[in-house]
Every structure is written in C-alpha cells, then in structure tokens.
Amino acid sequence: MLVLGIESSCDECAVSIVEDGRFIKSNVIATQIETHRPYNGVVPEIASRMHTEMIIDVVREAYSEAGLTSKDIDGIAVTSRPGLVGSLLVGLSFAKGYAYSLGLPWVGVDHIRAHLYAAHLEREIEYPYLGLLVSGGHTIICHVESFDNINVMGTTIDDACGEAFDKVAKHYNLGFPGGVAIDKLSKSGNPKAFNFPGPSLHKGDHRYDVSYSGIKTAVINQLDQFHNKGYEKSPENIAASFQKTAINILLKRLDRAVEDTGIKRVVAGGGVAANSYLRSEIAKRESWEIMFPPLRLCTDNGAMIAGIGYHYLKRGEVSGFDLKASARVPGFRKAYP
Ligand code: KG4
Ligand code: ZN
Numbered sequence: 001m002l003v004l005g006i007e008s009s010c011d012e013c014a015v016s017i018v019e020d021g022r023f024i025k026s027n028v029i030a031t032q033i034e035t036h037r038p039y040n041g042v043v044p045e046i047a048s049r050m051h052t053e054m055i056i057d058v059v060r061e062a063y064s065e066a067g068l069t070s071k072d073i074d075g076i077a078v079t080s081r082p083g084l085v086g087s088l089l090v091g092l093s094f095a096k097g098y099a100y101s102l103g104l105p106w107v108g109v110d111h112i113r114a115h116l117y118a119a120h121l122e123r124e125i126e127y128p129y130l131g132l133l134v135s136g137g138h139t140i141i142c143h144v145e146s147f148d149n150i151n152v153m154g155t156t157i158d159d160a161c162g163e164a165f166d167k168v169a170k171h172y173n174l175g176f177p178g179g180v181a182i183d184k185l186s187k188s189g190n191p192k193a194f195n196f197p198g199p200s201l202h203k204g205d206h207r208y209d210v211s212y213s214g215i216k217t218a219v220i221n222q223l224d225q226f227h228n229k230g231y232e233k234s235p236e237n238i239a240a241s242f243q244k245t246a247i248n249i250l251l252k253r254l255d256r257a258v259e260d261t262g263i264k265r266v267v268a269g270g271g272v273a274a275n276s277y278l279r280s281e282i283a284k285r286e287s288w289e290i291m292f293p294p295l296r297l298c299t300d301n302g303a304m305i306a307g308i309g310y311h312y313l314k315r316g317e318v319s320g321f322d323l324k325a326s327a328r329v330p331g332f333r334k335a336y337p
Pocket of ligand 2: 111115135136270271299300
C-alpha cells in the first residue's frame with residue numbers, strides 16, 4: 001500500500017511517499033529556514049503563505065523522486081494537529097481537495113505520534129518501549145504499546161526542550177534554528193563554564209516531568225550568577241553549558257523511567273533527537289536498546305506522516321471532510337491514551 005504523506009505544521013513543507021508504513025520511496029522537504037532567519041524565529045503568516053506557494057511543487061517532486069504518479073497512490077495522510085493553524089490548514093485543505101479529486105481515502109494524523117513513529121521507518125521495532133519525544137513544542141516521556149497507544153508518563157510543566165534551545169539562541173543571537181546553532185557551537189565550548197540549575201521535580205505526579213523555564217531564565221537573565229570564574233563568558237561556553245544541563249534534565253527522567261519500568265528499549269523522535277550530545281550520552285547506556293531516527297527524519301518530514309497514516313488507513317480509519325486543524329491537543333496527558 002502506497003501512502004502520500006503531507007506535513008505543513010510549521011515551517012517545513014514536506015511530502016513523502018511510503019510503502020506499507022515502512023519503505024520510503026521519496027521524501028521531499030522544502031525548508032523555509034532562510035526566509036525566517038532574519039526574524040530568528042518562524043513567522044506564522046509568512047510560513048502559511050509559503051506553504052501555499054510551495055505545496056504543489058513539493059507534491060510533484062515527491063512523485064518524480066519516487067518514479068510514481070497519482071495513479072499508484074492508495075491513500076493520503078496529512079498532519080491535522082498540533083501546529084501553527086495557518087500552516088496546518090494549507091496541508092489539510094490540500095489533502096482534502098486532492099483526495100476528493102482522486103477518489104482516495106485520506107486520514108488526518110497527529111504530528112506528535114508521527115514523530116515517535118519516524119524511528120520505525122526502514123526497520124522493525126518491537127513494542128513496548130519507552131518513547132522520548134523532544135521537539136520545538138513538546139517534551140514527552142511515554143510508555144508506548146502500539147503506534148496509537150501512547151501513555152504519557154512525563155511532560156513539560158512549562159516550556160518545551162526545543163523551545164528553550166530556540167529562546168536561548170535567539171537571546172544571544174547564536175543562530176537559527178536555535179537547537180542546530182547551539183549544538184554546533186557547543187562542540188568548541190566548555191560545559192563547565194556555567195553551572196546552570198536543573199529543576200527539582202521528582203515528587204508524586206511529577207516523577208518524570210521536566211521544566212525548562214528555570215534554566216531558560218537562568219541562562220538569559222542570571223548569567224553572572226552561574227558563571228564559574230576562570231572560564232570565558234563566550235557564546236561557545238554558554239551554548240555548551242546550557243546544552244549539557246538541558247539534555248541532562250531529559251536523561252535524568254529517562255533513566256528513572258527505565259529503572260521503574262524495567263523497559264530498556266528506548267525510541268527517540270522530534271527535532272531535539274538530532275542533538276549530538278543527547279545521542280552520545282544515551283549511547284553510553286550500553287544495556288539499553290536505543291533507536292533514533294536518522295537526522296533527516298528527526299525534524300519535520302512527510303515520511304513519518306505517511307508511515308503512521310498507513311496503519312490507520314489499513315484498518316479502514318479515514319477522516320471526514322469536517323476534520324479541522326487544531327493548534328493544540330486538548331487535555332494533553334489524556335489525549336495520548
Ligand atoms: O520536530 P521539529 O522539527 O518541530 C516541531 O515539531 O517542533 O523540532 C524543531 C525543534 C526546534 O526547537 C529546534 O531548535 C530543535 O528541534 N532542534 C535541535 C537540534 N536540531 C533541531 N535541538 C537541539 N539540537 C539539535 N541538533
Ligand atoms: Zn515536529
């Protein structure tokens with residue numbers, strides 16, 4: 001079964017064709033990074049306008065890269081939530097019209113579940129496992145029993161991990177996108193230059209929760225307070241010290257989740273899963289079975305949408321034309337049962 005996957009939730013206009021939820025036939029990602037760079041952040045109005053201009057060409061390129069035509073496609077999957085509503089609407093409206101005109105089944109999928117599914121592309125992963133989902137808008141540690149059975153164990157009580165990378169980078173003008181810039185700068189920085197604080201949230205319901213507003217404030221507003229004398233206050237040192245603390249916040253909760261559940265299979269997904277420090281630190285846990293998507297599938301892409309969409313379509317689950325784009329997932333913890 002060949003599924004065309006469409007992703008337009010933020011600033012990547014991405015279309016991919018995936019066979020049987022696993023094999024990537026094409027994966028085209030038209031990024032808008034250069035356009036948003038002068039603003040050091042994604043400008044929603046510009047993003048949605050660019051999606052409108054790009055989407056048809058990106059679909060055409062996905063067919064051409066796969067050596068296929070619309071006649072070969074069995075169904076369409078599209079991100080319907082969460083994300084920037086104006087951006088989501090472009091992909092969703094396109095998918096509705098396209099599916100209608102071709103007479104194909106289509107399904108709207110959740111971007112967060114799709115990020116976790118990205119690691120399943122091109123290989124088989126057995127359930128259950130612990131999921132670490134870290135993106136610009138979400139930070140989730142979860143127990144995953146199947147592609148649509150995700151039990152949230154911990155999440156952020158304020159900012160997302162990627163959001164903290166982006167805000168620190170923006171404040172110190174380190175580059176855009178912030179996570180990529182900080183990761184790169186950190187390689188020539190000293191993580192001992194600053195002792196930024198991590199949150200202490202480990203009681204009761206918060207055992208696996210994270211918080212990033214404290215470290216963000218510390219890095220932006222209290223730099224001197226956490227500075228270790230003798231080290232330079234350079235962008236590289238700020239980046240390396242921040243990155244170490246930000247990633248260790250995740251690892252501490254993940255270690256706890258592995259210890260409590262006894263599950264040592266860990267699957268990561270989302271933009272921050274591209275982080276080199278996270279990848280190298282996790283790799284040190286030698287008794288774990290660790291699966292990260294390749295870098296191009298960590299950030300937003302259509303393959304993860306087509307991949308997870310296949311499983312819904314295969315069991316006959318399709319969306320109605322009244323499906324709306326939604327910016328947020330309401331009742332977050334309960335929304336991923
Ligand atoms: O998954 P994604 O592309 O979009 C969302 O669904 O949010 O994630 C984007 C986030 C941004 O916050 C970006 O700064 C971060 O992922 N990111 C990284 C790295 N590459 C992207 N964060 C840390 N290290 C990286 N190498
Ligand atoms: Zn994403």
